Amino acid sequence: MPRYLTIAAAQSGPISRTASRAETVARLVEQMRDARSRGAELIVFTECALTAFFPHWWIDDEAELDSWFERDFPSPATQPLFDAAAELGIGFCLGYAEIAFEAGRKRRFNTSVLVDQTGRIVGKYRKLHLPGHEDHRPHNPFQNLEKRYFEVGNLPLGTWRTLGGIVGMCICNDRRWPETFRMLGLGGAELVLVGYNTPDHIPEHPEMDHLVDFHNRLCLQAGAYQNGCWVVGVAKAGTEEGVSQMGQTSIIAPSGEAVAMSSTLGDELVIHRCDLDLVKPYKEYIWNFARNRRPEFYGPITDQADATPPQ
Ligand code: ING
Numbered sequence: 001m002p003r004y005l006t007i008a009a010a011q012s013g014p015i016s017r018t019a020s021r022a023e024t025v026a027r028l029v030e031q032m033r034d035a036r037s038r039g040a041e042l043i044v045f046t047e048c049a050l051t052a053f054f055p056h057w058w059i060d061d062e063a064e065l066d067s068w069f070e071r072d073f074p075s076p077a078t079q080p081l082f083d084a085a086a087e088l089g090i091g092f093c094l095g096y097a098e099i100a101f102e103a104g105r106k107r108r109f110n111t112s113v114l115v116d117q118t119g120r121i122v123g124k125y126r127k128l129h130l131p132g133h134e135d136h137r138p139h140n141p142f143q144n145l146e147k148r149y150f151e152v153g154n155l156p157l158g159t160w161r162t163l164g165g166i167v168g169m170c171i172c173n174d175r176r177w178p179e180t181f182r183m184l185g186l187g188g189a190e191l192v193l194v195g196y197n198t199p200d201h202i203p204e205h206p207e208m209d210h211l212v213d214f215h216n217r218l219c220l221q222a223g224a225y226q227n228g229c230w231v232v233g234v235a236k237a238g239t240e241e242g243v244s245q246m247g248q249t250s251i252i253a254p255s256g257e258a259v260a261m262s263s264t265l266g267d268e269l270v271i272h273r274c275d276l277d278l279v280k281p282y283k284e285y286i287w288n289f290a291r292n293r294r295p296e297f298y299g300p301i302t303d304q305a306d307a308t309p310p311q
Contacts, residue, residue: 008035014240046195086119126153185227225256228282
């Protein structure tokens with residue numbers, strides 16, 4: 001019996017650093033309305049979907065840095081997203097920069113929330129794998145200062161029963177680490193939602209530039225196939241404040257096949273009716289974790305290079 005969930009991957013074109021939250025939220029709500037009118041029950045926005053990707057530039061004023069973050073979520077500026085979810089009956093996943101006051105201090109995270117079709121937050125995740133650097137590198141055409149602006153997340157790679165399935169989230173660089181998808185797979189994820197801001201130039205390693213699109217597909221498709229889950233990858237695309245970013249927003253089936261992909265570098269909805277039960281042959285036969293995995297033999301990690309081979 002097919003268990004369909006129609007998903008809209010909402011690729012975002014560039015967001016100006018001068019755009020107000022209200023302008024950007026209105027843009028996202030318009031995508032929600034468009035997605036719902038085309039049958040979507042879930043819309044997936046990208047990483048840091050409310051603002052330009054500010055880790056691309058040096059900020060040494062705390063007040064300016066804080067202006068890129070959400071202290072309250074929802075806030076009056078972002079409440080329209082939740083109102084639209086409840087009005088239209090569409091869930092959403094959204095990445096944003098979060099300020100939280102925990103353990104008696106202000107903390108900053110690169111965060112993603114999962115909201116159901118009633119507008120209720122059902123899940124939250126904070127990015128674990130922070131790429132880039134803490135130092136200012138003025139000789140680079142742009143920065144990646146996530147290690148400076150965000151703390152490593154302090155929430156698990158969770159999965160939640162909602163929207164008729166088991167859903168997990170990760171954020172951008174997380175998708176490059178196989179542990180991410182495996183932990184979500186072990187958590188039973190049938191659907192993994194991931195937004196990304198990925199430049200098509202790597203200042204430290206320009207020899208990889210021509211592989212940016214391939215590496216994105218490799219990570220998403222391998223993650224889907226090796227854990228028998230659907231994967232929705234959503235780009236902030238186009239040239240944003242001088243930084244050219246890849247698109248390639250896509251929906252990947254548990255087979256690892258890309259069933260839908262964007263063809264622009266702007267705001268674009270990529271919609272597919274996903275049968276969540278397509279995970280079954282992979283989870284129950286190809287990757288039967290309970291019967292076929294052997295964690296008891298995965299370690300300890302030792303340097304076998306100089307070991308004497310068994311006689
Ligand atoms: N961006 C990039 C990403 O992981 C990156 C950083 C690009 C790392 C290319 C390695 C290679 O897609 C974010 N925001 O993590």
